[in-house]
Amino acid sequence: PIMPVPDRLYAPEIPEAPGEIEAATWQRAKEVYGDPLPEIVEQRLQRELKAIIGNGFASLYWIARKLVQKSLADGYLVGSRGSVGSSLVATMCGITEVNPLPPHYLCRHCHYSEFVTDGSAGAGVDLPPRQCPRCREELSRQGFDIPFEVFMGFHGEKVPDIDLNFSGEYQPVVHQYTEELFGKGHVFRAGTISTLADKTAFGLVRAWADEKGLRLRRAEVNRLTRGVAGVKRTTGQHPGGLMIVPKDLDVHQFTPVQHPANDRESETVTTHFDYHSISERLVKVDILGHDDPTILRLLYELTGIDPRTVPLGDPKVISLFSSCEALGVKPEEIGTTVGTLGIPEFNTPFVRQMLEETRPKTFADLVRISGFSHGTNVWTNNAQDLIRSGRVTLQEAIGCRDDIMLNLIRWGVEPLKAFKIMEQVRKGKGLKAEDEELMRSHKVPDWYIESCKKISYMFPKAHAVAYVTMEVRIAYYKLYHREAFYAAHFTVKSEDFDALLVQKGLAAIRAARAEITAKGNEATAKEKDMETILEVVQEALTRGVRFLPVDIHRSHPSRFQIVDGALLPPLVALQGVGGQAAWAIAAARDEAEFTSVEDLRVRARVSRTVIDALRQAGALDGLPEGAQLTLF
Secondary structure (H helix, E strand, O other), rough: OOOOEEEEEEEEOOOOHHHHHHHHHHHHHHHHHHOOHOOOOOOOOHHHHHHHHHOOOHHHHHEEEEEEHHHOOOOOEEEEEEEHOOOOOHHHOOOOOOOOEEEEEEEOOOOEEEEOOOOOOOHHOOOOOOOOOOOOEEEEEEEOOOOHHHHOOOOOOOOOOOEEEOOOHHHHHHHHHHHHHOOOOEEEEEEEEEEEOOHEEEEEEEHHHHHHHHOOOOHHHHHHHHHHHOEEEEEEEEEEEEEEEEOOOOOHHHEEOOOOOOOOOOOOOEEEEEEHHHHOOOEEEEEEEEHHHHHHHHHHHHOOOOHHHOOOHHHHHHHOOOOOOOOOOOOOHOOHHHHHOOOOOOHHHHHHHHHHOOOOOOOOHHHHHHHHHHHHHHHHHHHHHHOOOOOOOOOOOOOOOHHHHHHHHHOOOOOOHHHHHHHHHOOOOOOOOHHHHHHHHHHHHHHHHHHHHOOOOOOHHHHHHHHHHHHHHHHHHHHHHHHHHHHHHHOOOHOOHHHHHHHHOHHHHHHHHHHHHHHHHOHHHHHHHHHHHHHHHHHHHHOOOOOOOOOOOOOOOOOOOEEHHHHHHHHHHHHOOOOHHHHHHHHHHHOOOOOOOOOOOHHOOHHHHHHHHHHHHHOOOOOOOOOOOOOO
């Protein structure tokens, strides 16, 4: 029969991929764990490699490895998303930093290792510090206990979805590099199709009826609405998905191609079918832009401390997620009892309330909270009530999908059954009657069974670990390198910053925040963003950080700098000075010093609005208005 779309996966043919992935895995594993390898490591790698190579997925690992190596070589860390961190092969190939083995001690010097497999430790970094019994070196503490099945199914048959978070400013470079790897005409942005929502469809039907002068009964309006809803409205593109067509095939065998939103001027070409329609046919690589790698890159530049060397188990840093004491500020001064303002993923009021209710003490606790905050019906009306009532501790509540499989196995449920129950629950399908019976026969508590039934969606533990790793690193800089932390944080938000308001000091900032808060839901998105920034500015000022005024001669176009121990805002931090104008001013300044305001306006080709914004902020003080001739 003729198939409209091929019915199997067509991965790009990379003949060297299986050999390279296997060799790289064993080589790295022996460098880390010694030769011979501990049995637990060897068995896991053999099982994973068999699944990856046997099912033809080595090319996916090869692609991801190449992209991560390129980014690291250019000085940008990469965060992994989704379940790729469940794979030890991915860790050994350098695709992810997450180590999915059970928590363990490891000596980097003589390769002594000791694994904790009874579930008593949630994460290696939480194990108490110890010296190596053989050579007295400080032992490294690794492992997060994540089963491989979560990533590729119980028999390794699921197409692995490798999602990577690159720095937002580096994303275009990686996209271009992917094209170099596979050739132009073989890499396409994943397309999306936007359809008419029910409300819009209802509005269109009503408008059509009014225009025609028809009086329709409610049932007829509903019938027509159902017919219109779901119809294609426009096309777009996935934020980072790239579809890869094998060298010997043509993209049209899988999908038509198009410019997004029918814009013929656009250089971007996307697949016409949305990703989900052809997901099991072509390989999709997710190259997403994210703030975390950008912030860590800035912190590295500002402090000279490599984020990868930052300790993840520093008790003072972990304490910021339950108290603001280590920052040297009082809750009433910053409006929250925790120290996570400005730390991505942990700075929203929703997650801060979660931290205040649970008071996490360990890295594993933070992973669980990340699971709560990204899941649906995992925290609200579920874990929150159980923890509040004192029936369950934070450590016992279900946080990530992997918890279910691991817990059931520990209660004696057969692994395949435990895996199937986890898959049902994480997709929001609840429990079947026979599952409940099986769980009860293994003495699984009633609250656990009820909790499973309420869940609609669950986060993978590997994704939570990758996020928490990034956030704990950022928190480390926040605690020990405050100016660098605030400089990096505000650089990422520089276009929403208001340097003029910040110059007016704490009282003005509090007043501006109160004004926005008083508006409630009436506040615009821009005002809400401003409120979030001012919250962090208030904390920075309370901690003794100083902000200098914007300086036409010294301010960078878009980055905050540390000058004489204080923060010098960039030119774009002034409302009214856009990115284009800021870079134009910097370019003109590099050619020659400005001699007057007129000289600045003419050479940088900026508008009166920009000049007024600079003048109001005092950035032009000392510059004469026009060119002056000196007469002798």
